[in-house]
Amino acid sequence: MSQLVTSTSATGTRATRVLGLLAILVMLWVVIGGLVFTPQDVVQGESVRIMYVHVPSAWIAYLAFILTAVASASWLIGKKHSMGFDRFAGASAEVGVMFMAITLVTGSLWGRLTWGEFWQWDPRLTTTAFLFVTYLGYLAVRRLEGSAEQRARRSAIIALLAVLEIPLVHFSVVIWRSLHQGATVLNPSGDVKLDDLMLFTLFSGVVGFTLVFFWLVLHRQRTMLLLDVVNRRGLDTAIANRRAEGSTN
Amino acid sequence: MSRPNNGRVFSAVLIKDLRIEFRSRVLMNQVLPFAGLVMIMFAFALDNDDVLQRVAGGLVWLATLFSSLIIIQRSFAVEAADQALDSLRVAGIDLAGVYFGKAIALTIKLIVLDFVLLVTAMLLYRVDLTGSGLVLLVTCVLGSTTGLGFVGTLYGGLTAGAKGRETLLPLLLLPVVAPVLIAATRATEAAFASGGAQTSEGWAWVGLLAVFAAVFGVGGSLAFGPLIDE
Amino acid sequence: MKDAGFIFGSYLVTLGSMVVFALVTLRRGRKSSGGVSDSDKTWL
């Protein structure tokens, strides 16, 4: 076997393996703690257990989109337009969209148990749904054809426009509901009394999901870099071929 | 060669776009009938005079959004057909001027569209309009069509010539214009006094429309050039 | 446990998506890393 095969994980390093191991351990605790050790809630009953995965995934999704915006702005402002920022923005948005999907699914399962309905036109839920669709659009823009720089510029601008859009959507949805529906707004975590163990589990969830997030983004970003390099190599070969063709004619 | 200035580019593009519409009459002969048809279909689907009266505002703005998608596509199909957009890019002219020219042309078309839709709603859905309601309604139409014109031109330019633009444009545009749909609907309901709404309630929503138009007017003029650039 | 389906379901969805995303990413990375020399892998 040649040297190329020696590294078992192409995008992995010792650091990511440690990170991954830590993530698995923490997640194990979150699952066991969330499903077994923690007590049920006085008001919500067993359904409070969904909180331990729902709340962290929402939190991480928002973190992901903030990081996408920061990386996009860095790409635009930076004189060198470093493609690393672009790859990070893309990787973070992809992972963020996944966490947002998890948030929506677990949230509606929890809602079915608590409210008796999968969906409520609550401002927070509605904004979250819009955020999800907006970043699906962002990912679609990343897939548009064009040069690498063009793709980076377009998607960076779309990411920053999303930052303009989200507060406007949220604000309008908030007053849309408050003017007409009065106080039917349900606060998803408002009436929960968390004891120490429950708080600790929720906190571990946030930590564990953050570890998972960074592990995924690191690997995704490196995969993108590998693909860029492969493409660049492909271009080099193509240039050499075409030059040879052009000189012999 | 003199460096072209903004105002000249703006007026040239605005006049050009309106003239093309005047010649081809796509809005007149295709979009307006489509929008009117949608209003009639709503009546079939809901089949209840009281409900129609109550939701008339929402239906008008829903029909506006869907029709605006067609108008926006058309506005950039004209540029892409003979690759005039390439000529505009090469010309090195100020693209913010192009942006405002196309946006205002789009706004004017949307105003015509909304005028027809609102009149249709008043006739078909039997809504009433008071004097103060009319003032509110006109302001609301101006605010929301300006906002839609800005956002539509921005995302229309991005998707012009792209693969799958027919589906990409709605995916990008509809979430962004949700505030316009909400605010314009509420303001129109206030103007129509649907469900006992007060005219005064509508003005707060018009404020939101103005903020939206201002934000995307500024953001769009900065973003449009880099977005359509190759 | 009451409502076990919903609760286990939400854990399954969460962990499942993470694992699938991780596996797909690792596989894509491994597939394209064959033609890339270690000097281009800035993280090594």
Place this chain on the structure above:
Amino acid sequence: MVSEVISFVDAVIAYDNFPAVAGATFSVDSGEIILLQGPNGAGKTTLLRACAGLLPIARGNATVLGVDLKSDRATVRSQVGLLGHSNGLYQDLTVAENIGFWSRLVGAGNEDIAQAMRLMGLSERLSAVKISNLSAGQRRRCALATLIVRRARLWLLDEPHAGLDAQGRDELDKTLRSARDAGATVVFASHEIDRAQALATRRLKVTSGVVSEA
């Protein structure tokens, strides 16, 4: 005044992973009329679009009118006129309106419009006809007229003779020569070998993405 209008050194221009121009090293001086010669798919169109600042340079170096194409394509664009395979005209507008649109964009006057139309042999009668009702050759002339009102310093023409009748070709050649006399530089691709060679002051051969002196 830059005497070297175009300078390419080992420049590569690629679409995704296809190097349409794989290696271009050449320079063009002010006042030249350059003919790009080569078979279809050799990279002539790509080269012209890159010179107009429409395409990024993937490898190597390229300057046009003294401006680096890698860092500042926007400045290049304001000083060149590109006529591609498409004419860039609005089908629903008349000849006069299309030319008028461009003259308004760049701040040219009515005399400029009249002169451009006269130079391209577009009669008064034609000026009020919609582009969609014109023949291919007439559209071509109209497109060239829009370039004339823009008073570009560098003219990049892709198959300008295509679709023109004999008279139109003569007029085009005359226009290009007078543009050159007025200080413009012309780079064009053409399959009208005899006519093009008579017009050109120098030729460049483009073969499979490689540009060399003919």
